[in-house]
Amino acid sequence: MPLKYHSGDEIKKGDQILYGSSRGVVEFVADPAVDDPNTKWYVEEYGGGAMLMTELYGAVFASRPNEEEDLELAGRAETMFRDGARS
Numbered sequence: 001m002p003l004k005y006h007s008g009d010e011i012k013k014g015d016q017i018l019y020g021s022s023r024g025v026v027e028f029v030a031d032p033a034v035d036d037p038n039t040k041w042y043v044e045e046y047g048g049g050a051m052l053m054t055e056l057y058g059a060v061f062a063s064r065p066n067e068e069e070d071l072e073l074a075g076r077a078e079t080m081f082r083d084g085a086r087s
Contacts, residue, residue, distance in 0.1 A: 003029055003050060004066050005073050011050050011065055014077030020070040022056030025077075 002010045015026040028051050030042035042049060042061065049063035052071070062068050 024054035
């Protein structure tokens with residue numbers, strides 16, 4: 001089952017986010033349903049979650065992102081670029 005934001009949208013690597021008053025990006029998603037050696041430790045220690053890189057707080061691991069009311073999807077990675085230029 002994919003990890004989701006409080007809003008119900010699926011969390012994806014590269015998502016542009018708001019975390020409280022800070023902008024950021026989803027660095028990676030540690031989904032327990034996906035066998036990924038790069039995120040295995042986070043699944044074993046926390047049961048999964050999402051690593052966020054924020055401007056104000058730095059790196060933040062959200063182990064229960066669906067319960068984080070301060071974590072919001074601001075845009076998908078693919079929507080941040082238009083015609084090869086940053087929008």
